Each structure stands twice: as structure tokens, then as C-alpha cells.
Amino acid sequence: MTEANPSEEQASDAADQKPRAPRHSVFLSATVEHFGGKKPTRHRVRDLSTGGLRIDQAAGFREGATVLVSVGALDAVGATVVWTRDSLAGLKFVEPIDPEAARAKAAVAPQPFRGQSRDLSVNAPTAGWVPNLNSPYRR
Numbered sequence: 001m002t003e004a005n006p007s008e009e010q011a012s013d014a015a016d017q018k019p020r021a022p023r024h025s026v027f028l029s030a031t032v033e034h035f036g037g038k039k040p041t042r043h044r045v046r047d048l049s050t051g052g053l054r055i056d057q058a059a060g061f062r063e064g065a066t067v068l069v070s071v072g073a074l075d076a077v078g079a080t081v082v083w084t085r086d087s088l089a090g091l092k093f094v095e096p097i098d099p100e101a102a103r104a105k106a107a108v109a110p111q112p113f114r115g116q117s118r119d120l121s122v123n124a125p126t127a128g129w130v131p132n133l134n135s136p137y138r139r
Helices: 006-016 099-103
Strands: 024-034 041-048 052-055 066-071 077-085 088-093
Touching: 024 052, 024 099, 052 077, 066 088
Parallel strands: none
Antiparallel strands: 024 041, 024 066, 041 052, 052 088, 066 077, 077 088
């Protein structure tokens, strides 16, 4: 019986591991939905990649827990909590995501000023101070 050389074991372990996807430092927010009736929580995304993310304010997260994560413009994606340390947590997505899609800005329709119609086809004044007449921010 021969013993394996420790350096050979380390080399085979390194060959079995896939290289990590590149991490992108981002300034996004994420909503994490927990199973079991817990309310969704909001977090800041520190790093984002195709395979996962790192969030802060993750007190109460448990390693191995399954959650749903909504990042930026992406809808909920299944993820597993891989690690927690201090107030940080690392989550691994069930399926790879497109980080550029997460960074895309969501289109949000602007709210009309108080007293104005939502119908954009209505001819309203567009010059001078008249358009801001009913604006609470322009008094």
C-alpha cells in the first residue's frame, strides 16, 4: 500500500475546483425574501458576479438557508447562503445571472404633480412658471 504525496492531493483538489467568476464592485440594492414567514429585507450589494453576490447588513442569515434575491432590475432569483461573517453574507445563485441586466436601470414612470392630469395628451402650459404652479417643490 502506498501513501499519496500531499502535494499530489493538493494538485488534484485544485484541478477539481472551477475558477471563480470575476467579481464586480457595484452599488446596487437587493431585496432578500426568506422562507418561513419572515419579512423581506433590503441590503446593499457589495460584489456581484454571474454566480453570486456579497451583501451587507446580513445579521440573522444562516449558512445553508435558501432565499429569493431581487437585484437591481432582475426579478427574484433563488440563492443559497454560503457564508456569513460579521454583518456580511455570501449568496450563491441557483442559476447564473447576467450582471449587466442587474445593473440596468428599471424604467419608472414619473408621478405627475399634484393637481395635474395623468393624461399626457392634455395640452398643458410648458413655458415659464405656469407648469410649476401646483408643484409643492417649486413654491
